[in-house]
Amino acid sequence: MEFPSLSPEELIVDHPGDFRVHSDAYSSPAVFDLEMRRIFEGSWVYAAHESQIPEPGDFVTTRLGTQPVIVSRDASGQVHVLLNRCRHRASIVCRLSAGRAQQFVCPYHSWTYGLDGTLRQFAQKEGYPPDLDRSALALHRAPSVATYRGLIFARLSDEGESLEQRLGDARRYIDLWVERSPVGRIKVTRGAHRLTYAGNWKYQMENGVDGYHGNYVHSSFIRIAHRAGERKASSFTAVRETGGTIGLSHGDGLIERPYGGMAGQFDYAAAQHADYHRSLDETYGPARREDILSQRNILLFPNLFLFESHIRVIQPLSVSTTTVTMLPTMLEGVSDAMNVARLRSHERFFGPAGFGTPDDVEMFVNCENGMRGRAVPWVRLDRGLHREQAADGVLSGHSTDETPQRSAYRYWRALMRDGARGQQA
Amino acid sequence: MKLTPAAVESFLFREARLLDEGRLDEWLALFPEDCLYWLPILDDGGEMEPSIIYDDRSRLEERIFRLKETRAYAQEPPSRTQHNISNVEIVESSSDVTRVRCNLTLFEVRVGDASQPDLGQPQVLAGRCEYVLVGSAHLRIARKRVLLLTRDLPLGNLSFII
Numbered sequence: 001m002e003f004p005s006l007s008p009e010e011l012i013v014d015h016p017g018d019f020r021v022h023s024d025a026y027s028s029p030a031v032f033d034l035e036m037r038r039i040f041e042g043s044w045v046y047a048a049h050e051s052q053i054p055e056p057g058d059f060v061t062t063r064l065g066t067q068p069v070i071v072s073r074d075a076s077g078q079v080h081v082l083l084n085r086c087r088h089r090a091s092i093v094c095r096l097s098a099g100r101a102q103q104f105v106c107p108y109h110s111w112t113y114g115l116d117g118t119l120r121q122f123a124q125k126e127g128y129p130p131d132l133d134r135s136a137l138a139l140h141r142a143p144s145v146a147t148y149r150g151l152i153f154a155r156l157s158d159e160g161e162s163l164e165q166r167l168g169d170a171r172r173y174i175d176l177w178v179e180r181s182p183v184g185r186i187k188v189t190r191g192a193h194r195l196t197y198a199g200n201w202k203y204q205m206e207n208g209v210d211g212y213h214g215n216y217v218h219s220s221f222i223r224i225a226h227r228a229g230e231r232k233a234s235s236f237t238a239v240r241e242t243g244g245t246i247g248l249s250h251g252d253g254l255i256e257r258p259y260g261g262m263a264g265q266f267d268y269a270a271a272q273h274a275d276y277h278r279s280l281d282e283t284y285g286p287a288r289r290e291d292i293l294s295q296r297n298i299l300l301f302p303n304l305f306l307f308e309s310h311i312r313v314i315q316p317l318s319v320s321t322t323t324v325t326m327l328p329t330m331l332e333g334v335s336d337a338m339n340v341a342r343l344r345s346h347e348r349f350f351g352p353a354g355f356g357t358p359d360d361v362e363m364f365v366n367c368e369n370g371m372r373g374r375a376v377p378w379v380r381l382d383r384g385l386h387r388e389q390a391a392d393g394v395l396s397g398h399s400t401d402e403t404p405q406r407s408a409y410r411y412w413r414a415l416m417r418d419g420a421r422g423q424q425a
Numbered sequence: 426m427k428l429t430p431a432a433v434e435s436f437l438f439r440e441a442r443l444l445d446e447g448r449l450d451e452w453l454a455l456f457p458e459d460c461l462y463w464l465p466i467l468d469d470g471g472e473m474e475p476s477i478i479y480d481d482r483s484r485l486e487e488r489i490f491r492l493k494e495t496r497a498y499a500q501e502p503p504s505r506t507q508h509n510i511s512n513v514e515i516v517e518s519s520s521d522v523t524r525v526r527c528n529l530t531l532f533e534v535r536v537g538d539a540s541q542p543d544l545g546q547p548q549v550l551a552g553r554c555e556y557v558l559v560g561s562a563h564l565r566i567a568r569k570r571v572l573l574l575t576r577d578l579p580l581g582n583l584s585f586i587i
Contacts, residue, residue: 004433217498343475
């Protein structure tokens, strides 16, 4: 495979007053392969939520980048991230998306693995030397697995920072997100919205923290909310002047709008329930409650978003195909009625038949199609570069500026250039 | 008076035709005030689980408003649909409530510049439909539940009426 004429480093132009990403970053299979190795296998990525595997024996299957893995909980309660590949002849050992098991048995020659990946037995063992070292034939375990507030992250490399170091300043925002529950615990539902689009994974990454598109792409939803008497169409324009965008280290970033502005638009139920507000006040106090209920779209680079109502996971399938999973959240410590209202509010905007998501996805596909116009090689992400503020390594911009996207691409470039070790530079 | 199989079939065929001809107001008028238009994700999930669609009458009105009155980019260009109804069975019937099952095969394509890979590519959706029809002379859909074959799998753009 021919690598593009530019090196990974040259695919990002980051100069005063000028920030661009080359089209090859979105459309070159060689760049995609390097992204999988350096970013999705070489750095911390989101794997699953603890509430999906609450009991010993519970498992879900997913991918770290394009590598198939099983996220399992063993008899002692420990979480493992195991490569879903038999050590014998490479067959997948688990074909289900989720379930409960005592062991994983390869369907091909019956090699049998424990929930921690240990090779327990294989058929017709006389065909191997009696002193065969079984410990070397466990399912490959991701060497780095760690959990923060219920979010399970994994890294296929054992080089680099701890998860705590990696999350850094983003922990404050994860904490606020989890504290939407008055007892500080969130579960995901069994059902999830899944959608596949014909486009690169980074369109979703960029758009989830994009405060610029709302008035246009979501004019349909704005009119629906206006019609329902919930919010005047003009207020969607006014709210642009509140809050802002934030770019953190490690490619993380967010768009943030204070309580009372846009907040609650996509979690309308939370905005309406007085009992819920009281229970948050009892646990956290009114000032913290307003901070908790601010609207935030939080990107944890490269594949995780925390939204008011759901966890969103980006799954790259190929350079031009991406699956997005939206897992609605249920708050522990609130009434069923509140959680049901949150779900109905979520479905209104999100998912493949929602009144918002399909219009976003349409833009991803539009960008993918337009990217074929190669006579123009560059994508601009320079909005607000001239008014961006920096303090203590945190960048802040207007709510419609491309500040978080730039932070994501700066980290993208560091990883693509140096791998996991580059992230500490 | 109990509905005949022919009357039920004719009602379902008309519903399909209203959708395929874009007669969305007439389709909406088939649903009474107290109704549910439901596309679940899980077979055994109720209101405590997310659905692809879980529309009461007011949400359903919004869905039609979105398609008719707003710029829904996921429908620019719009979808053409063809709803094929088969395997119609009356599961239970009384004088004013009729429970019906049928199969749906839905062909959908978005027209436009077909050199753009996502346009001009027909997709097929299959599903099992469960209807609760009320009334006799003037039939209404109190409940329409569609279990898509691909309900818990990655889906494409479902911004048309199924």
